[in-house]
Amino acid sequence: PSFWLVNPSGIVVGPGAQFDVPAGLHLATAQQLRFGDGSRWDSGRATASSLSMAAPDSFGFLGPAAALRWQQAQAVLRPGATFELAAGELQLSAAAVSAGQVRLQAQGALQLDQGSFVLASAPPGDTRPVLQLTAGQLALAGQAALLAYADVGAAAGGTGLDVQVSGDAGLREGSAITQLNASAQTPGPLQFKAGSLTLDGSSGGGGLVNLLTQTTPGSSGGAGALQLQVAGALTLLDGGQIGSDARGSGPSG
Numbered sequence: 001p002s003f004w005l006v007n008p009s010g011i012v013v014g015p016g017a018q019f020d021v022p023a024g025l026h027l028a029t030a031q032q033l034r035f036g037d038g039s040r041w042d043s044g045r046a047t048a049s050s051l052s053m054a055a056p057d058s059f060g061f062l063g064p065a066a067a068l069r070w071q072q073a074q075a076v077l078r079p080g081a082t083f084e085l086a087a088g089e090l091q092l093s094a095a096a097v098s099a100g101q102v103r104l105q106a107q108g109a110l111q112l113d114q115g116s117f118v119l120a121s122a123p124p125g126d127t128r129p130v131l132q133l134t135a136g137q138l139a140l141a142g143q144a145a146l147l148a149y150a151d152v153g154a155a156a157g158g159t160g161l162d163v164q165v166s167g168d169a170g171l172r173e174g175s176a177i178t179q180l181n182a183s184a185q186t187p188g189p190l191q192f193k194a195g196s197l198t199l200d201g202s203s204g205g206g207g208l209v210n211l212l213t214q215t216t217p218g219s220s221g222g223a224g225a226l227q228l229q230v231a232g233a234l235t236l237l238d239g240g241q242i243g244s245d246a247r248g249s250g251p252s253g
Contacts, residue, residue, distance in 0.1 A: 001022065001023055002021070002023040002024035002025070002026060002081070002082065003019070003021040003023075003024070003025050003026065004026045004033065005026070005027050005028070006028050006029075006030055006033050006043050006059070007029060007043075007066075008029055008030065008031050008043050008065065008066060009029070009066055010029055010066035010067055010068065010087075011027055011028075011029055011066075011068045011069070011087070012068075012069045012071070013027070013068075013069070013070045013071065013073045014071050014072065014073065015071065015072040015073065016072075016073070017073040018074075019075055021077070021081075022078070023077075023078065023081050023082075024077065024081045024082035024083065024084070024099075025075060025077060025081070025082075025083050025084070025099075026059075026082070026084040026086075027068060027084070027085050027086075028059040028065075028068070028084070028085070028086035028087060029065045029066040029067065029068050029086070029087040029088060030043075030059035030060055030061050030065060030086055030087075031043055031060065031061060031062040031063065031065065032059065032060030032061070032062060033059060033060070034059070034060050040060065042062075059086045059105075061086075061107060064088055064107065065087055065088035065107055066087065066088055067087055067088055067089040067090070067091070068085055068086070068087035068088075068089075068090050068091075069090075069091045069093075070085065070090075070091070070092045070093070070095050071091075071092075071093045071094065071095070072093065072094040072095070073095060073096075074095070074096040074097070075096075075097050075098070075099070076096075076097075076098045076099075077098065077099040077100065078100075079100055079121075079123045080100040080101075080122075080123040080126065081099055081100050081101075082099060082100065082101040082102070082103065083097055083099035083101070083102045083103070083120075084102075084103040084104075084105075085103075085104050085105070086103075086104075086105040086106075087105070087106055087107070088106065088107045088108055089106055089107070089108045089109050089110075089111075090104060090105070090106040090109075090110045090111070090135070091109075091110075091111045091112075091113075092111070092112045092113075092116045092118070092144075093112075093113050093114045093116060094114040094115055094116060095112070095116040095117070095118070096116070096117050097116075097117070097118045097119065098119045098121070099119075099120060099121075100120065100121065100122055100123055100126070100130065101120055101122065101128060101129075101130050101131070101132075102118055102119075102120040102130065102131045102132070103132045103133075104118075104132070104133045104134070104135070105133075105134045105135070106134070106135040106136060107136055108135070108136045108137065109135065109136060109137045109138075109139065110133065110135035110136075110137070110138050110139070111138075111139045111140075111141075112139075112140050112141075112144035112146070112175070113139075113140070113141045113142040113144055114142045114144070115142055115143050115144065116142075116144040116145070117144070117145050117147070118131070118145070118146050118147070119147045119149060120147070120148050120149070120161075121148075121149040121150075121151055121159075122150070122154060122155075122159055124151075124153035124154060124155065125153075125155050126154075126155060127155050127156075127157050127188070129148075129159075129160040129161065129162045129188060130148050130149075130159050130160070130161070131146060131147075131148040131160075131161045131162070132162045133146070133162070133163045133164070133165075134164045134165075135164075135165050135166075136165070136166050136167050137165065137167045137168050137169070138163070138165045138168075138169040138170070138194070139169075139170050139172075140170070140171045140172070140175035140176075140177070141170075141171075141172045141173045141175055142173050142174075142175070143173060143174040143175060144175045145175065145176045145177075145178070146161070146176070146177045146178070147176075147178050147179075147180060148160065148161040148178070148179045148180070148187075148190070149180050149182070150179075150180070150181040150182060150183045150185070150187045150221070151182055151183065152182055152183055152184075153183060154181070154182075154183040154185055154187065154221075155185060156185035156186060156187075156221075157185075157186075157187065157188050159179065159181070159187035159188055159224070160179070160187060160188025160189055160190065160191065160224070161177070161179045161189075161190045161191070162191045163177065163191065163192045163193065163194070164193050165193065165194040165195065166194075166195055167194075167195045167196070168194070168195060168196045168197075168198075169192075169194040169195075169196065169197045169198070170197070170198040170199075170200065171198070171199050171200070171209045171210075171211070171240070172198075172200045172201075172209060173209075174201070174208065174209065175209055176208075176209065176210040176211075176212065177190070177192070177210070177211050177212070178210060178211075178212045178213070178214060179212070179213045179214070179223070179224055179226075180213075180214050180215075180216060181213075181214070181215045181216065181219055181221050181222070181223055181224060181250075182215070182216040182218075182219050183219060183221045184219070184220045184221050185221045186221045186222035186223075186224055186250065187221070187222075187224040188224060189213075189224055189225040189226065189227045189253075190211075190212075190213050190224060190225070190226045190227065190253075191227045192211060192226075192227070192228050192229070193228075193229045193230075194229075194230050194231070195230070195231050195232050196230060196231070196232035196233045196234070196235075197228075197230045197233075197234050197235070198233075198235040198236075198237070198240075199211060199235070199236050199237070199240025199241065199242065200235070200237040200238065200240055201237065201238045201239020201240050201241075202237050202238035202239065208239045208240075208241060209239060209240045209241065210241050210242075210243075211226070211228070211241070211242045211243075212226075212241065212242070212243055212244065212245065213225070213226050213244045213245075213252070213253040214244070214245040214246075214247065215245070215246050215247050215248040215250055215252075216247055216248060217247045217248055218248055219247075219248035219249070219250060220248055220249045220250050221248070221250045222246070222250040222251045222252070222253065223244045223245065223246055223250070223251070223252045223253040224244075224253050225244075225253045226242070226243070226244055226253050228242065
Protein backbone atom coordinates (compact mmCIF):
# COMPACT_ATOMS: atom_id res chain seq x y z
CA PRO A 1 0.00 0.00 0.00
CA SER A 2 0.94 3.63 -0.41
CA PHE A 3 2.09 5.76 2.54
CA TRP A 4 0.09 8.94 3.29
CA LEU A 5 1.22 11.56 5.83
CA VAL A 6 -0.72 14.71 6.76
CA ASN A 7 0.56 17.39 9.14
CA PRO A 8 -1.18 20.78 8.88
CA SER A 9 1.54 22.37 11.04
CA GLY A 10 4.17 21.84 8.32
CA ILE A 11 6.62 19.19 7.11
CA VAL A 12 10.42 19.28 6.71
CA VAL A 13 12.26 16.41 5.03
CA GLY A 14 15.95 17.00 5.71
CA PRO A 15 19.37 15.59 4.79
CA GLY A 16 19.65 11.83 5.19
CA ALA A 17 15.91 11.23 5.31
CA GLN A 18 14.84 7.87 3.89
CA PHE A 19 11.48 6.38 2.93
CA ASP A 20 11.15 2.63 2.45
CA VAL A 21 7.62 2.21 1.11
CA PRO A 22 6.16 -0.62 -1.02
CA ALA A 23 4.20 1.74 -3.27
CA GLY A 24 3.47 5.49 -3.40
CA LEU A 25 4.55 8.30 -1.09
CA HIS A 26 2.12 11.17 -0.36
CA LEU A 27 3.04 14.03 1.99
CA ALA A 28 0.93 17.13 2.63
CA THR A 29 0.18 19.97 5.02
CA ALA A 30 -3.49 19.81 4.01
CA GLN A 31 -6.28 19.99 6.57
CA GLN A 32 -8.16 17.06 5.08
CA LEU A 33 -7.57 13.58 3.67
CA ARG A 34 -10.25 12.29 1.30
CA PHE A 35 -11.03 8.65 0.56
CA GLY A 36 -12.26 6.83 -2.50
CA ASP A 37 -15.70 6.15 -0.98
CA GLY A 38 -16.39 9.85 -0.40
CA SER A 39 -15.55 9.90 3.32
CA ARG A 40 -12.93 12.23 4.78
CA TRP A 41 -10.59 12.67 7.72
CA ASP A 42 -10.18 16.21 9.09
CA SER A 43 -6.92 16.66 10.95
CA GLY A 44 -7.40 18.06 14.45
CA ARG A 45 -11.19 17.58 14.35
CA ALA A 46 -11.82 13.92 15.05
CA THR A 47 -15.52 14.44 15.78
CA ALA A 48 -16.08 15.80 12.27
CA SER A 49 -14.28 12.89 10.62
CA SER A 50 -15.26 9.40 9.61
CA LEU A 51 -13.13 6.28 9.44
CA SER A 52 -12.98 4.36 6.18
CA MET A 53 -11.54 1.11 4.84
CA ALA A 54 -11.27 2.70 1.38
CA ALA A 55 -7.92 3.81 0.05
CA PRO A 56 -6.99 7.51 0.39
CA ASP A 57 -7.73 9.42 -2.80
CA SER A 58 -6.64 13.06 -2.44
CA PHE A 59 -5.79 15.89 -0.07
CA GLY A 60 -8.24 18.66 0.78
CA PHE A 61 -7.27 22.26 1.56
CA LEU A 62 -9.85 24.16 3.60
CA GLY A 63 -7.81 27.38 3.88
CA PRO A 64 -4.20 28.62 3.85
CA ALA A 65 -1.80 25.76 4.55
CA ALA A 66 1.67 25.48 6.06
CA ALA A 67 4.87 24.95 4.07
CA LEU A 68 6.55 21.70 3.06
CA ARG A 69 10.32 21.72 2.56
CA TRP A 70 12.30 18.86 0.97
CA GLN A 71 16.00 19.55 1.51
CA GLN A 72 18.95 17.40 0.38
CA ALA A 73 16.88 14.23 0.43
CA GLN A 74 16.20 11.47 -2.08
CA ALA A 75 13.15 9.39 -2.96
CA VAL A 76 13.41 6.57 -5.48
CA LEU A 77 10.07 4.77 -5.74
CA ARG A 78 9.20 1.55 -7.47
CA PRO A 79 8.00 1.57 -11.11
CA GLY A 80 4.44 2.84 -11.36
CA ALA A 81 4.38 4.32 -7.85
CA THR A 82 3.21 7.89 -7.22
CA PHE A 83 5.22 10.59 -5.45
CA GLU A 84 3.06 13.48 -4.23
CA LEU A 85 3.79 16.65 -2.25
CA ALA A 86 1.06 19.20 -1.46
CA ALA A 87 1.34 22.31 0.72
CA GLY A 88 0.76 26.02 1.06
CA GLU A 89 4.33 26.65 -0.12
CA LEU A 90 6.57 23.92 -1.49
CA GLN A 91 10.37 24.02 -1.75
CA LEU A 92 12.70 21.33 -3.09
CA SER A 93 16.42 22.06 -2.60
CA ALA A 94 19.13 19.64 -3.76
CA ALA A 95 16.39 17.03 -4.10
CA ALA A 96 16.49 13.84 -6.15
CA VAL A 97 13.15 12.19 -6.92
CA SER A 98 12.29 9.31 -9.24
CA ALA A 99 8.81 7.76 -9.54
CA GLY A 100 6.26 6.45 -11.99
CA GLN A 101 4.06 9.49 -11.45
CA VAL A 102 4.90 12.79 -9.72
CA ARG A 103 2.36 15.33 -8.44
CA LEU A 104 3.50 18.63 -6.90
CA GLN A 105 0.90 21.08 -5.58
CA ALA A 106 1.36 24.45 -3.87
CA GLN A 107 -1.28 27.02 -2.98
CA GLY A 108 1.40 29.71 -3.25
CA ALA A 109 5.03 29.44 -4.36
CA LEU A 110 6.62 26.24 -5.64
CA GLN A 111 10.41 26.47 -5.82
CA LEU A 112 13.05 24.02 -7.05
CA ASP A 113 16.74 24.93 -6.73
CA GLN A 114 20.27 23.72 -5.97
CA GLY A 115 20.27 21.11 -8.72
CA SER A 116 16.98 19.47 -7.74
CA PHE A 117 16.07 16.72 -10.21
CA VAL A 118 12.55 15.27 -10.49
CA LEU A 119 12.00 12.33 -12.87
CA ALA A 120 8.64 10.75 -13.73
CA SER A 121 8.61 7.66 -15.94
CA ALA A 122 5.42 5.70 -16.50
CA PRO A 123 5.43 1.91 -16.81
CA PRO A 124 4.50 0.37 -20.21
CA GLY A 125 0.82 0.79 -21.07
CA ASP A 126 0.12 3.64 -18.62
CA THR A 127 -1.56 6.63 -20.32
CA ARG A 128 -1.81 9.02 -17.35
CA PRO A 129 0.12 12.31 -17.35
CA VAL A 130 3.17 11.30 -15.35
CA LEU A 131 4.25 14.72 -14.11
CA GLN A 132 1.61 17.15 -12.82
CA LEU A 133 2.45 20.47 -11.22
CA THR A 134 -0.02 23.02 -9.84
CA ALA A 135 1.05 26.25 -8.11
CA GLY A 136 0.33 29.89 -7.49
CA GLN A 137 3.88 30.82 -8.54
CA LEU A 138 6.69 28.67 -9.94
CA ALA A 139 10.46 29.26 -9.73
CA LEU A 140 13.18 26.93 -11.01
CA ALA A 141 16.81 27.96 -10.47
CA GLY A 142 20.26 26.51 -9.88
CA GLN A 143 20.02 23.96 -12.74
CA ALA A 144 16.85 22.39 -11.35
CA ALA A 145 15.08 20.02 -13.75
CA LEU A 146 11.67 18.43 -14.22
CA LEU A 147 11.71 15.47 -16.63
CA ALA A 148 8.86 13.31 -17.93
CA TYR A 149 10.38 10.27 -19.62
CA ALA A 150 8.71 7.81 -22.00
CA ASP A 151 10.83 4.65 -22.03
CA VAL A 152 10.79 1.90 -24.66
CA GLY A 153 7.35 0.26 -24.54
CA ALA A 154 5.50 3.40 -23.43
CA ALA A 155 1.89 3.69 -24.59
CA ALA A 156 0.78 6.14 -27.26
CA GLY A 157 -0.64 9.28 -25.68
CA GLY A 158 0.91 8.56 -22.29
CA THR A 159 3.72 10.24 -20.36
CA GLY A 160 2.36 13.82 -20.71
CA LEU A 161 3.64 16.67 -18.57
CA ASP A 162 1.08 19.14 -17.18
CA VAL A 163 2.08 22.45 -15.52
CA GLN A 164 -0.62 24.84 -14.26
CA VAL A 165 0.55 28.11 -12.64
CA SER A 166 -2.01 30.81 -11.86
CA GLY A 167 0.62 33.55 -11.40
CA ASP A 168 4.25 34.10 -12.41
CA ALA A 169 6.47 31.25 -13.63
CA GLY A 170 10.23 31.61 -14.06
CA LEU A 171 13.08 29.33 -15.13
CA ARG A 172 16.62 30.60 -14.53
CA GLU A 173 20.23 29.49 -14.09
CA GLY A 174 20.27 26.49 -16.41
CA SER A 175 16.92 25.05 -15.32
CA ALA A 176 14.71 22.97 -17.58
CA ILE A 177 11.28 21.37 -17.98
CA THR A 178 11.54 18.56 -20.51
CA GLN A 179 9.48 15.74 -21.97
CA LEU A 180 11.78 13.06 -23.41
CA ASN A 181 10.62 10.17 -25.59
CA ALA A 182 12.65 6.99 -26.20
CA SER A 183 9.73 4.89 -27.44
CA ALA A 184 8.12 3.98 -30.76
CA GLN A 185 4.95 5.87 -29.81
CA THR A 186 4.14 9.57 -29.64
CA PRO A 187 3.49 10.66 -26.05
CA GLY A 188 0.87 13.05 -24.78
CA PRO A 189 1.61 16.78 -24.82
CA LEU A 190 3.70 18.95 -22.60
CA GLN A 191 1.05 21.42 -21.41
CA PHE A 192 2.20 24.62 -19.73
CA LYS A 193 -0.21 27.31 -18.56
CA ALA A 194 0.85 30.38 -16.57
CA GLY A 195 -0.09 33.95 -15.78
CA SER A 196 3.34 35.05 -17.02
CA LEU A 197 6.50 33.18 -18.04
CA THR A 198 10.19 34.16 -17.99
CA LEU A 199 12.98 31.94 -19.33
CA ASP A 200 16.24 33.66 -18.38
CA GLY A 201 19.58 32.08 -19.25
CA SER A 202 21.58 35.11 -18.16
CA SER A 203 21.08 35.17 -14.39
CA GLY A 204 23.88 33.36 -12.59
CA GLY A 205 25.54 32.18 -15.80
CA GLY A 206 23.87 28.79 -15.55
CA GLY A 207 23.59 28.26 -19.30
CA LEU A 208 20.56 27.47 -21.45
CA VAL A 209 17.07 27.45 -19.96
CA ASN A 210 14.68 25.12 -21.76
CA LEU A 211 11.00 24.31 -22.08
CA LEU A 212 11.28 21.38 -24.46
CA THR A 213 9.86 18.16 -25.94
CA GLN A 214 12.49 15.86 -27.42
CA THR A 215 13.14 12.35 -28.77
CA THR A 216 16.24 10.29 -28.11
CA PRO A 217 18.59 8.84 -30.77
CA GLY A 218 17.26 5.48 -31.96
CA SER A 219 13.62 6.24 -31.09
CA SER A 220 10.91 6.20 -33.76
CA GLY A 221 8.05 7.96 -31.98
CA GLY A 222 7.35 11.67 -32.08
CA ALA A 223 8.47 14.20 -29.49
CA GLY A 224 4.92 15.15 -28.53
CA ALA A 225 3.23 18.53 -28.77
CA LEU A 226 4.21 21.52 -26.67
CA GLN A 227 1.08 23.46 -25.72
CA LEU A 228 1.86 26.82 -24.15
CA GLN A 229 -0.71 29.29 -22.82
CA VAL A 230 0.45 32.49 -21.09
CA ALA A 231 -2.08 35.11 -20.05
CA GLY A 232 0.44 37.93 -19.57
CA ALA A 233 4.05 38.56 -20.53
CA LEU A 234 6.23 35.87 -22.15
CA THR A 235 9.92 36.80 -21.79
CA LEU A 236 12.96 34.94 -23.23
CA LEU A 237 16.41 36.24 -22.29
CA ASP A 238 19.98 35.19 -23.17
CA GLY A 239 19.57 31.48 -23.80
CA GLY A 240 15.93 31.01 -22.85
CA GLN A 241 14.48 28.48 -25.30
CA ILE A 242 11.08 26.98 -26.09
CA GLY A 243 10.97 24.21 -28.65
CA SER A 244 10.74 20.63 -29.86
CA ASP A 245 13.65 18.51 -31.05
CA ALA A 246 13.72 15.16 -32.89
CA ARG A 247 16.93 13.14 -32.52
CA GLY A 248 15.41 9.84 -33.67
CA SER A 249 13.47 8.94 -36.82
CA GLY A 250 10.13 10.29 -35.55
CA PRO A 251 8.90 13.87 -35.90
CA SER A 252 9.32 16.75 -33.52
CA GLY A 253 6.25 18.16 -31.80
